[in-house]
Amino acid sequence: MPEVKVRKTLVQVETIFHEGGPAPDTPTKRAAAMAVIENPFAGQYVEDIAPFMKDLEPLGAxxxxxxxxxxxxxxxxxxxxxxxAITGVNGEIEHGALWHVPGGYAMRDAIEKSLAIVPSTKKVGAAGARLDVPITHTNAAYVRTHYDAIEVGIPDAPRPNEIVLVLAMTTGGRVHARIGGLTKDTIKGEDGLR
Known part of the structure; x- marks a missing residue:
C-alpha cells in the first residue's frame, strides 16, 4: 500500500469554565487532533482499500x-x-471510513478504561468543510452526561485529493449536564455500554 503522506497537523483545545451556570470545581477540557493526508485513492475506484488501515496505525497512535x-x-x-474524517471531493466517503479501526483503536490503546465503542462520523467535503465529531464516555456508551460533539475544520483542507483525519478527547462531560440517566459514578465497566 502507499505510504501515509501528511501535509500538516493541527490541535485545537477548549477549556470550558461554565456554560452560563455555576462554574465547576475543575473546568472541562476538550481537544481534537487533526491530520491532513494525501488520499492515495482519489480520482479512481480501487476495490481493495482495506490494507491502508494498517498503514494509518502509527498516525493514529x-x-x-x-x-x-x-x-x-x-x-x-x-x-x-x-x-x-472529511474526504476531499475527488475521493469517496469510504476512504474516510478507513479511519475507523486505526483511529479508534489508537485511542482505546492509549486510555486505560476504554471499553466503549468510539463514535464516529465522516463525510465528503471541500476545503474548509466543518465536521461535528460525536463524543461519548470512554468506558460506557450510555453515560448521558458525556453525549457531546466537537466541531472541527481546517480552512485549507481537505484539498480535492486529501483526507482530514480527526481524533477527539475530553476530560469530562457537558459542564451543566442534568438530564438524568447513567452517570460516570455508576458505571459497571463490564460491556462498554453501562
Missing amino acids: EMAQMCIDALGGDASLIEGYGKG
Missing part, C-alpha cells in the same frame, strides 16, 4: 498522544472520545 498531551499529558484524565 501519534494523534491519540497529541490529544492526551493537549489535555495535560495524563491519559487517566480522559473521559470522552470520538473520531471522524
Whole structure:
C-alpha cells in the first residue's frame, strides 16, 4: 500500500469554565487532533482499500498522544472520545471510513478504561468543510452526561485529493449536564455500554 503522506497537523483545545451556570470545581477540557493526508485513492475506484488501515496505525497512535498531551499529558484524565474524517471531493466517503479501526483503536490503546465503542462520523467535503465529531464516555456508551460533539475544520483542507483525519478527547462531560440517566459514578465497566 502507499505510504501515509501528511501535509500538516493541527490541535485545537477548549477549556470550558461554565456554560452560563455555576462554574465547576475543575473546568472541562476538550481537544481534537487533526491530520491532513494525501488520499492515495482519489480520482479512481480501487476495490481493495482495506490494507491502508494498517498503514494509518502509527498516525493514529501519534494523534491519540497529541490529544492526551493537549489535555495535560495524563491519559487517566480522559473521559470522552470520538473520531471522524472529511474526504476531499475527488475521493469517496469510504476512504474516510478507513479511519475507523486505526483511529479508534489508537485511542482505546492509549486510555486505560476504554471499553466503549468510539463514535464516529465522516463525510465528503471541500476545503474548509466543518465536521461535528460525536463524543461519548470512554468506558460506557450510555453515560448521558458525556453525549457531546466537537466541531472541527481546517480552512485549507481537505484539498480535492486529501483526507482530514480527526481524533477527539475530553476530560469530562457537558459542564451543566442534568438530564438524568447513567452517570460516570455508576458505571459497571463490564460491556462498554453501562
